Amino acid sequence: NGMLQDAELQMEFLKASPATAANGNEAMMLYLEALTAIKKGGVPVAQLAAQLTKAAKIHLGRLSERVPPGDFEFYEHLDLQFVLDLCRQLLGLIGFETLPPSVSPDPTAKSTLLHILHKLTSWLPGSLSAFELLATTHMVLGEFEQAEAAANECLRLDPSCAPALILQSKIQLGQQKFRAAEASLENALASNFELGNQPSFMLTKALVLEGLGQLNAACELLESCVRLLKGNSDEVQRQRAGAFVALVRVYCALHRMPEATKVVQDGLREFRGTPSEAEFVMADASLFLARDDVEGAVSVLHNIPETSPHWSAAHIKMGDIYLTHRRDRIQFAKYYKEVAQSLPTTENWILLAEAYIRIQEPDLAIGTYKQVLEQGPAPDARVCSKIARAYLVTHHYEQAIEWFNRAVQLDESRIDLRLSLARLYMRLLSWQPASQVLADVLEYLNSTDTSSKNANVVKTQRAFAELHQKTGNEAAMVQALEAARDAQVLVMRASFDNEEASQTQRCISADICHQLAQHYKTKKQPDQVEQLLQQAVRHDEARVDSILLLAEHFLDKCHQSPSSTQHQEECLQHCMVLMRLDPGNVRASTIMADVMYQKGDYEGAIYHLHQIFSQQPEN
Numbered sequence: 001n002g003m004l005q006d007a008e009l010q011m012e013f014l015k016a017s018p019a020t021a022a023n024g025n026e027a028m029m030l031y032l033e034a035l036t037a038i039k040k041g042g043v044p045v046a047q048l049a050a051q052l053t054k055a056a057k058i059h060l061g062r063l064s065e066r067v068p069p070g071d072f073e074f075y076e077h078l079d080l081q082f083v084l085d086l087c088r089q090l091l092g093l094i095g096f097e098t099l100p101p102s103v104s105p106d107p108t109a110k111s112t113l114l115h116i117l118h119k120l121t122s123w124l125p126g127s128l129s130a131f132e133l134l135a136t137t138h139m140v141l142g143e144f145e146q147a148e149a150a151a152n153e154c155l156r157l158d159p160s161c162a163p164a165l166i167l168q169s170k171i172q173l174g175q176q177k178f179r180a181a182e183a184s185l186e187n188a189l190a191s192n193f194e195l196g197n198q199p200s201f202m203l204t205k206a207l208v209l210e211g212l213g214q215l216n217a218a219c220e221l222l223e224s225c226v227r228l229l230k231g232n233s234d235e236v237q238r239q240r241a242g243a244f245v246a247l248v249r250v251y252c253a254l255h256r257m258p259e260a261t262k263v264v265q266d267g268l269r270e271f272r273g274t275p276s277e278a279e280f281v282m283a284d285a286s287l288f289l290a291r292d293d294v295e296g297a298v299s300v301l302h303n304i305p306e307t308s309p310h311w312s313a314a315h316i317k318m319g320d321i322y323l324t325h326r327r328d329r330i331q332f333a334k335y336y337k338e339v340a341q342s343l344p345t346t347e348n349w350i351l352l353a354e355a356y357i358r359i360q361e362p363d364l365a366i367g368t369y370k371q372v373l374e375q376g377p378a379p380d381a382r383v384c385s386k387i388a389r390a391y392l393v394t395h396h397y398e399q400a401i402e403w404f405n406r407a408v409q410l411d412e413s414r415i416d417l418r419l420s421l422a423r424l425y426m427r428l429l430s431w432q433p434a435s436q437v438l439a440d441v442l443e444y445l446n447s448t449d450t451s452s453k454n455a456n457v458v459k460t461q462r463a464f465a466e467l468h469q470k471t472g473n474e475a476a477m478v479q480a481l482e483a484a485r486d487a488q489v490l491v492m493r494a495s496f497d498n499e500e501a502s503q504t505q506r507c508i509s510a511d512i513c514h515q516l517a518q519h520y521k522t523k524k525q526p527d528q529v530e531q532l533l534q535q536a537v538r539h540d541e542a543r544v545d546s547i548l549l550l551a552e553h554f555l556d557k558c559h560q561s562p563s564s565t566q567h568q569e570e571c572l573q574h575c576m577v578l579m580r581l582d583p584g585n586v587r588a589s590t591i592m593a594d595v596m597y598q599k600g601d602y603e604g605a606i607y608h609l610h611q612i613f614s615q616q617p618e619n
Contacts, residue, residue, distance in 0.1 A: 027059035031086055038089065045093050049109035052090050056116055059083070080120075080127065087116055087133055095140055096238065098174050100313050104345035105141065113137055121153075128157045132164055139171050147171045149451050160191040169204055178211035199228045199236075203243055210246065215253050222247045241267065241276035248283045252290055261287060278310030282317065294325045312339045312348065319355070329359040346372055346380070353386065362393040381411035388420075397428055412444060415456045422463055431471050438464050454494070457487040458508065465515070478519060485512045510540035517549060529553055544582050550574045551591050562598055571595050 034051040037043040063077055090113040094105040117137060120130040131153045138147035148171050154164035165188035172181035185205055188195055195201045202225040209218035222243055229240040244267045251260035264287060267280035281304050288296035298321060304314040319335030322328040336355040340348040349372045356365035369387045373379060388403035404421040407414065418441045425434035441460045445453055461484035468477035492505045513536035520528040530553055536546040554571035561567060572595055578588040596605040 027055045027062075028082070030055035030058070031082070031089075035089060038092070045106050046108065049090065049093055049106045049112070052086060052093075053108055053112040056083075056086055056112055059086075060116070060119070075124075078123070080124065080129075083116065083120065084129055084133060087113055087120075090116075091133070091137055091140065094137075096136070097242065098140055098142055101142070101347060101351055103310075103313060104343065104347045107345075110141065121150075126157060128154055128161060128164070131157070132167060135164075135167055135171065139167070139174060142174070144171055144175045145452070147174075152451050160187075162188045162192045162195055165191070166195075166201060166204060169208065173204070173207055173211065176211065178208055181208045182212065197228075199225050199239055199243075202228070203239060203246070206243075206250075207246060210250055210253075215250055219247070219250045219254065222250060237271075237274070237276070241271055241274075241279060245279050245283055248286070252286065257287070257290065278304050278308045278314065282310065282314060285314075285317065289321070289325075294321060297321060306342065312343055315339045316351065323359070333359060333361075340368075344375075346376055346383075349375075350383065350386070353390075357390065357393070362390045366390045366394075379406070379410050381407040381414060381417070384410060385414070385417050385420075392424070397424065400424060413448075415441060415445070415452075415459070419459060419463055422467075426467055426470065431467065434467055435464075438467065451494075454487045454490045458484045458491060458512075461487065462512070474519065478516065481512055481516050481519075485509070485516070488512060506539040507543075510536040510543050510546065513539065514543070514546050514549075517546070521549070521553075526553065526556070542581055544578065544585070547574050547578045547581070548585070548587060551578060551588065555591050555594060558595060558598055565599075568595050568599055 030051055034048050034055065037048060037051075059079075059082070063074065090109045093109045094113070099105060114137065117130060117134040120127060121134055124130055131150050135147045135150035135154065138144070138150060148168070151164060151168040151171055154161055155168065158164065165184050169181040169184035169188070172178075172184060181204075185201070185208060188201070202221050206218045206221040206225060209215075209221065225243045226240065226247065229236055229243060231237075244263055248260050248263050248267075251257070251263065264280055264284050268277065268284070271277045271280060281300060285297040285300045288294075288300060298318055301314040301318050301321075304311050308314075315335050316339060319332045322335070323332035333352075333355055336352045340352040349368055353365040353368035353372070356362070356368060366387055369383050369390065372383050373387075376383070384403050384407035388400045388407060391397070391400035391403060401421065401424060404417060404424065407417050408421065411417075418437055422434045422437040422441075425431075425437065438460055442457070445457055445460065461480045465477045465480035465484065468474070468480060488505065488509050492502065492509060495502045495505050513532045517529050517532035517536065520532065530550070533546050533550045533553065536543055537550065540546070551571055551574040554567050554574065557567040558564065558571055572592060575588045575592045575595075578585055579592075582588070593605045596602075
């Protein structure tokens with residue numbers, strides 16, 4: 001307090017000094033005033049956001065008046081550290097952990113922060129700090145794809161940057177990509193072994209272990225983390241509260257209810273009167289539910305005041321309790337509606353609309369989404385796409401097409417929306433509009449250079465292949481699948497170091513090879529079939545349908561060359577793999593019986609036929 005008072009006195013002196021105004025320090029003064037107010041507390045977030053926004057506009061406005069971006073003098077006067085500090089304070093008004101869907105950030109803080117960071121990353125594409133802050137902001141806002149892209153830029157600039165690797169792990173954690181998050185932490189630890197003893201690393205690692213189901217290991221790590229987190233700084237208190245709440249979850253999952261109850265009571269006592277208090281009230285409600293005490297849970301949640309930032313989350317949890325435990329759809333919708341009416345943000349109205357979808361009231365959902373568009377400052381592609389999907393539920397396809405088109409016009413970068421529109425056209429047998437949408441997507445992708453470009457090319461070419469297959473254009477279908485396979489090679493190369501992502505991409509590669517193999521089988525081109533199926537199995541060793549096709553392929557060769565023991569052995573080998581993966585596979589048993597009969601192993605053939613009859617006696 002004494003230091004804050006000294007700071008305020010110094011600022012009064014600076015304000016009174018003619019030199020302050022003469023040197024153009026107005027932006028710095030506004031920033032320092034806001035910083036002091038944040039430290040003192042009690043000032044509304046909206047007021048602080050407005051002051052920091054004003055400081056940013058003055059600083060960046062004067063900067064662009066002096067010299068254009070890109071000029072050496074521009075970078076000299078930019079004062080990157082000041083702008084980054086200003087951004088960190090704006091982010092502090094929103095939070096440093098991913099916001100739950102029911103919590104909306106201050107709109108001024110959000111828009112100013114993203115505006116500044118996007119400018120910084122375009123002006124300074126080599127600034128690791130700017131990209132790291134941008135990734136953190138998107139993560140906090142729950143925009144994980146954008147967060148991942150920004151984190152990847154950090155790692156492109158410095159592949160061994162430990163803070164960026166930990167941040168990447170948090171982003172993957174938010175997407176529930178637990179294996180990928182674990183790999184990122186291992187990479188961070190490899191670059192700096194001292195990280196293993198830092199509470200922030202330990203907390204993230206514990207959350208990853210919790211996600212992987214390794215609860216005992218997560219519990220030990222969280223207990224160590226709580227012991228290490230000592231101090232009164234905001235950062236330490238925030239991490240300590242997070243560790244406490246995670247520990248409650250893990251104790252509950254391990255059925256260690258006395259320990260969970262003690263941690264909740266300790267948290268309620270230690271964090272009383274702080275923003276973290278409501279988190280422990282929520283955890284207390286979860287304990288009541290674990291004991292099947294629904295009334296107790298509702299009562300505890302009712303105690304969270306409307307002034308708390310967690311009031312909306314508590315209200316939504318009460319609604320979920322009524323739906324899950326009492327099957328009360330009316331009360332469920334009522335609680336969501338109260339949140340939207342009390343805190344009429346776009347996110348809360350969207351939550352209400354999604355709640356209507358959950359209780360099979362799509363018409364009410366559509367009305368709510370349209371209300372969001374009417375009240376919003378500008379049309380929103382995300383809301384338009386939700387209206388389109390709601391119309392799909394009601395089978396109003398013309399309206400769905402109209403709203404998908406609106407969404408695409410508002411945000412042409414949303415490839416998922418364009419592909420959904422193309423598939424809807426295909427569903428309605430409107431081949432030409434579907435083809436045009438997909439062609440437009442490819443044209444757009446060819447003009448961009450993003451980290452997701454190749455993956456989107458794969459999705460689009462596969463959609464094209466589906467379209468050509470349905471319209472009987474086999475040559476174009478093969479061409480599209482081969483283009484998808486070429487692009488998928490680049491995707492796999494980019495995901496090589498990420499085990500979880502790499503496995504997913506290998507399965508996609510196997511899918512494409514299998515599709516091509518099926519086509520060439522109908523064209524009686526056995527060499528192409530064998531090559532493609534071998535590739536599919538190399539990509540995904542557990543792909544049953546590809547292994548079965550391979551076994552049938554070698555069975556055909558056995559029939560063509562009955563004396564070829566090589567074909568017989570290869571056929572049997574694939575069948576044995578198939579039986580290991582799918583012990584009840586009747587087709588594999590049939591093929592084995594056929595091959596053994598050709599080899600003269602009649603007992604073996606009879607054994608496999610008996611296996612078929614025991615599994616399917618009607619045969």
